[in-house]
Amino acid sequence: xxxxxxxxxxxxxxxxxxxxxxxxxxxxxxxxxxxxxxxxxxxxxxxxxxxxxxxxxxxxxxxxxxxxxxxxxxxxxxxxxxxxxxxxxxxxxxxxxxxxxxxxxxxxxxxxxxxxxxxxxxxxxxxxxxxxxxxxxxxxxxxxxxxxxxxxxxxxxxxxxxxxxxxxxxxxxxxxxxxxxxxxxxxxxxxxxxxxxxxxxxxxxxxxxxxxxxxxxxxxxxxxxxxxxxxxxxxxxxxxxxxxxxxxxxxxxxxxxxxxxxxxxxxxxxxxxxxxxxxxxxxxxxxxxxxxxxxxxxxxxxxxxxxxxxxxxxxxxxxxxxxxxxxxxxxxxxxxxxxxxxxxxxxxxxxxxxxxxxxxxxxxxxxxxxxxxxxxxxxxxxxxxxxxxxxxxxxxxxxxxxxxxxxxxxxxxxxxxxxxxxxxxxxxxxxxxxxxxxxxxxxxxxxxxxxxxxxxxxxxxxxxxxxxxxxxxxxxxxxxxxxxxx
Numbered sequence: 432x433x434x435x436x437x438x439x440x441x442x443x444x445x446x447x448x449x450x451x452x453x454x455x456x457x458x459x460x461x462x463x464x465x466x467x468x469x470x471x472x473x474x475x476x477x478x479x480x481x482x483x484x485x486x487x488x489x490x491x492x493x494x495x496x497x498x499x500x501x502x503x504x505x506x507x508x509x510x511x512x513x514x515x516x517x518x519x520x521x522x523x524x525x526x527x528x529x530x531x532x533x534x535x536x537x538x539x540x541x542x543x544x545x546x547x548x549x550x551x552x553x554x555x556x557x558x559x560x561x562x563x564x565x566x567x568x569x570x571x572x573x574x575x576x577x578x579x580x581x582x583x584x585x586x587x588x589x590x591x592x593x594x595x596x597x598x599x600x601x602x603x604x605x606x607x608x609x610x611x612x613x614x615x616x617x618x619x620x621x622x623x624x625x626x627x628x629x630x631x632x633x634x635x636x637x638x639x640x641x642x643x644x645x646x647x648x649x650x651x652x653x654x655x656x657x658x659x660x661x662x663x664x665x666x667x668x669x670x671x672x673x674x675x676x677x678x679x680x681x682x683x684x685x686x687x688x689x690x691x692x693x694x695x696x697x698x699x700x701x702x703x704x705x706x707x708x709x710x711x712x713x714x715x716x717x718x719x720x721x722x723x724x725x726x727x728x729x730x731x732x733x734x735x736x737x738x739x740x741x742x743x744x745x746x747x748x749x750x751x752x753x754x755x756x757x758x759x760x761x762x763x764x765x766x767x768x769x770x771x772x773x774x775x776x777x778x779x780x781x782x783x784x785x786x787x788x789x790x791x792x793x794x795x796x797x798x799x800x801x802x803x804x805x806x807x808x809x810x811x812x813x814x815x816x817x818x819x820x821x822x823x824x825x826x827x828x829x830x831x832x833x834x835x836x837x838x839x840x841x842x843x844x845x846x847x848x849x850x851x852x853x854x855x856x857x858x859x860x861x862x863x864x865x866x867x868x869x870x871x872x873x874x875x876x877x878x879x880x881x882x883x884x885x886x887x888x889x890x891x892x893x894x895x896x897x898x899x900x901x902x903x904x905x906x907x908x909x910x911x912x913x914x915x916x917x
Contacts, residue, residue, distance in 0.1 A: 455568040455575050462838050462879040464886060472896070473879075473886035476903045480878050483907050484610035487870060488915040489696065489752060489861040494614045494624035494638055496867065500601045506589040507532060507540035510566070511547050514866045516559035519774030524550055534769030541586055548582035558837035558876070565872035570598075600867065604636055607871045611917055613639045615696060618647055618683040619661055622690040629691065642687045642695040642749065644680060648736035649699065650719035650729040653760070653771065659720050673709075673716040677739060684747055693916050694750035694803075697740060702755045702783050702804075704741070704790040705734030734789075741790050741802070750801040750915050754832065756781035756808050772865075778807035778834055783815040795823035803858045803914060805829030809840065812847035820848075820856040827914050828857045836863065836873065841880040849884075854902050859911025874907075881906050 463473045503509045511517055512532040522528055526546055532538035554560030567573050571589050575581065592598055597606070604612070616622065620640070628638050646658040660670050666682065668675035684695065707715070715732045718724040724732065737753075744751040760766040762775040783804065794800050802825045804816050812828070820826040830836070831844045848857070860877035862870050885899040894902075911917065 455564075455573050457564065457568055462876065462883065464883045466890075469883075469886045469890045472889050472899075473882040476882035476885055476899060477879055479900060479903050480882070480907050481875070482608065483878075483904070484608050485870060485874050486610055486859065486907070486911045486915075486917060487612045487862055487874075488639075488694065488859075488911055488917065489613055489615075489641065489863055490870070491615050491863070491865040492612060492867050492870075493865075494616075494628065494640070496600050497604060497612075497634070497636075497638055498624040498627045500599050502599055503593045505540040505544075505593070506586055507538070507543040507547075509589075509593070509868060510563065510866070511543055512538075514559070514869075515772060515774035515776075516557075516866075517547070517554075517563075520553055520557070520559070521547065521550055522774060524553055526550065528765070528769055528773065533773050536769070541583070544586045545579070545582040548577040548585065549579045551577040561838070561876065562866070562869040562872040565875065566868045569871075570868065601634060603868070609636055609870065611637045611639065612870075613641050613694065613915075615643045616640045616687070618642055618644050618680065618687075619658075619665065622687070625690045637691070639691045639693055640687050642684055642692055643698070644695065644740065645698050647680065648697075648740065649733050650724050651700075651726070651733075656720060656722055670720045671717045673713045676716065680739075681743055681747070684743060684749060688747060688749065692749065694752055695740060695744060696752045696754065697737060698754045698757070698759075699733060699737060700755060700758065700779070701730075702753060702781055702786040703730060703734040704738045704787055705731050706738065706789045707731070707735045734786075738790055738793070741794050741800070744802075745794050745797045745800045748799060748916070750803060752803045752805065752829065754805045754829075756806055757833075781806055781808045781811060783811055783819065787819070791819070791823055791826070795825050797825060800825040801827060801914060801916065803827045803829045805832045807832060807834050809835055809843060809847065812844060813851065817848040817851035817856075821852040826856075828852060830858050830860045830877070832861065832863055836876075838876060838880055841877060842884060845881070845884045854906065855910060857906075857910060858914040859906060861911075878903075878907060 460470060460474060463470045518528060518531055518533050521531065529536045530538055530546060531543045554563065564576065571592050573585055573588060577585060596602060622640050625638060625640050628634050646652045646654050647662055649655060662679050663670035663676060666675060666679035670676065712735050715724065715728055718728060719732050741751055756779050757776050758779050759776045760771055761777045765773060765775050804826060806812065806816060816828055820828045828848055831841050835844065860874060862873040864870060864873060882903060885894065885903055888894040889896050889899050
């Protein structure tokens with residue numbers, strides 16, 4: 432513990448005072464506007480949707496968890512190991528990632544929980560702190576927030592609850608009110624877990640695969656050469672044969688559609704799309720699979736392949752979601768030791784207007800084509816994304832994502848996009864999470880923020896209350912159903 436931390440603890444004490452009644456209770460009006468009359472309207476709007484079924488059309492929960500219905504092992508595995516929102520802040524505070532079990536490395540779960548509890552104050556004001564507070568207080572009836580003093584008691588309490596049948600993944604799926612949950616899957620996945628769930632009459636939800644081809648269309652993606660070779664071998668054609676390679680991708684998309692997929696997701700560095708002559712594209716593809724492609728050629732190749740993905744979506748109907756603007760695996764040392772998705776992906780500035788013009792010139796108004804554009808560069812919402820969605824029939828505005836899926840950023844998103852594109856050119860909320868227990872908390876944040884935004888418009892005379900009530904419900908139902916063709 433640093434001298435600064437020790438001094439802070441001495442001033443504040445290790446533990447906050449217990450909540451009234453001996454439990455940890457969240458403010459029922461949390462995130463709603465402060466002004467009394469506006470808050471009253473927001474409270475009523477939130478009540479309309481608070482218990483509405485959850486539609487989660489983009490996320491990263493593993494389908495095998497639900498297919499096997501295996502009990503969660505311990506609090507560290509549930510809340511720490513796989514949640515890079517949590518591990519990145521702990522790492523920044525000096526905690527070694529191996530002590531948290533990151534990257535599948537063995538770690539003492541009780542000690543990891545003690546470490547997390549000792550650093551709980553660092554999550555104050557963060558979105559992850561809010562989600563964790565919601566999950567821990569509503570599901571496990573803890574007597575207060577995590578703390579060093581109560582770490583072991585909280586650990587034991589959570590372990591005890593996790594052993595109960597009601598805390599198995601399927602029971603929680605039903606308790607959370609999840610109607611649709613989409614996973615993110617490698618194009619060569621056999622989707623056996625999805626088939627198992629679809630064939631099980633005791634499971635009443637929809638768990639949909641999502642086609643994620645980054646490792647097959649980006650020559651700079653980790654494992655591209657191996658992925659490309661595996662796809663080509665499955666298809667029975669030489670890997671450097673571009674037309675056959677594209678046919679193989681189309682065939683894998685149809686495999687996903689047969690298993691219920693509604694979308695294809697693309698986590699590219701930038702949004703560039705590129706028109707290429709077939710002969711030039713073939714030359715680039717051969718260089719890509721041979722490993723001789725230059726960085727600039729790789730950018731062009733990626734842009735060409737992204738345009739091909741749009742062509743395929745127009746043909747087969749999969750919604751195309753675009754998640755650009757992240758420099759993934761920013762820390763070479765961390766990536767080498769712990770692998771990807773371990774907390775060191777960093778946002779980049781992104782340009783959309785020129786980058787998407789080749790794609791939109793071809794398919795911007797194509798019948799049935801949906802292109803949902805996400806960003807972590809919120810300066811693009813009002814400048815580029817909302818105007819694009821306000822003209823092109825195919826373009827829909829992706830909800831605040833990743834570093835922006837937090838209350839204040841969500842409010843800025845509504846203010847930046849609504850005046851240009853309205854409410855109905857959006858995707859509906861997406862939680863984009865690996866942390867299964869945080870799904871209700873994340874959706875509740877969005878519902879509360881939207882209720883507050885709508886209430887303000889009502890108070891300002893910009894919306895009638897009946898309009899606001901309809902929009903509040905549509906934001907969690909009709910809008911995501913339309914955007915993702917659910």
